[in-house]
Amino acid sequence: MSEILVNSELLSLSYLPEKLLFRDKEIAQLKTNIHNFVNTIIIGPCGCGKTSIVKRVLLTNNSKKAFACYIDCAIYQTTYSILKEIVPRSEFIFYRSNYELIKELIKQTKERMFIVCLDNFECMEDYSLISKFLSMGICIILISDSEESLALLTENIRSNLNIIRVQPYSLEQTLEILKERAEKSLAKWSYSEAILKKIAEKVKGNIALGINALKISALNAQNKGKKSIEDSELPEIEDCPVKLSFDEKILFRILQEWKSLPARRLYDFYIQNTKHPKSERSFRNYMESLCSKGLVKAIGEKRGRVYEIVEVEENAVGKD
Secondary structure (H helix, E strand, O other), X not given: OOOOEOOHHHHOOOOOOOOOOOOHHHHHXXXXXXXXXXXXXXXXXXXXXXXXXHXXXXXXXXXXXXXXXXXXXXXXXXXHHHHHHHOOOHHHOOOOOHHHHHHXXXXXXXXXXXXXXXXXXHHOOOOHHHHHHHHOOOEEEEEEOOHHHHHHOOHHHHHOOEEEXXXXXXXXXXXXXXXXXXXXXXXXXXXXXXXXXXXXXXXXXXXXXXXXXXXHHHHHHHHOOOOXXXXXXXXXXXXXXEXXXXXXXXXHHHHHHHOEEEHHHHHHHHHHHOOOOOOHHXXXXXXXXXXXXXXXXXXXXXHHOEEEEOOOOHHHEOOO
């Protein structure tokens, strides 16, 4: 069998290149913000390099006085799990409560500076934790795909954030990045610039989609015993789906079934449909998140509030 994919690691979504092409401006701005302890929120569409920008800056942060931590809130959603990721050496100590973790974190912030990145922060169960971090003097970096996620934050938090907006890659930039990755990961003569351009045109600036499509194309051709990638090996490419937490998916599916429900009844259905239901406060946060993502609309205020589904394409919402 012909080997086309000679270094699959370079086409994995977790791979961080030594140099991020076309993101010098954003990297420089974030470095300046961190150096001056300016809190930041980075907003941009899927696949525009937001996470890579932050990881590159944090990895090159040579300050021994500051402790830097990256957390993906799509994975660590609860206050306890987030705090456990931040507090150094917490894996060796049993903390019985959020209070004990916060107390320890306050103690450590007096000894050194902390830089905390919360990626996909809209998946957090309790956004008030961000306020607590700010009050401790922790330098915060938030990352989100959606401009609407700002609405999930209090005015006090928003006023403490500097916004870095990252634009999608242009067609030319996407093609240049795909060329660089292909040269390092695929066998020579196993692809053409025309194939790379077709992928670049399909992904519309989403480099994560493009790199994944290139990997799948190479594997498809390799499994067929071909020496090079042809048009027939290119996968179907969908736009970036909306990211929903586990609980948001449950609430969204309930509303898909009923179309419209009073808040109280929706919460009751939610309790019935999950083994570990969250508090009413978390429920309200989930619904605010769904509204900010354009999937649900809220009608009325407080106790009289009704939530209605907003009809969207089936593939617009990320699946389990």
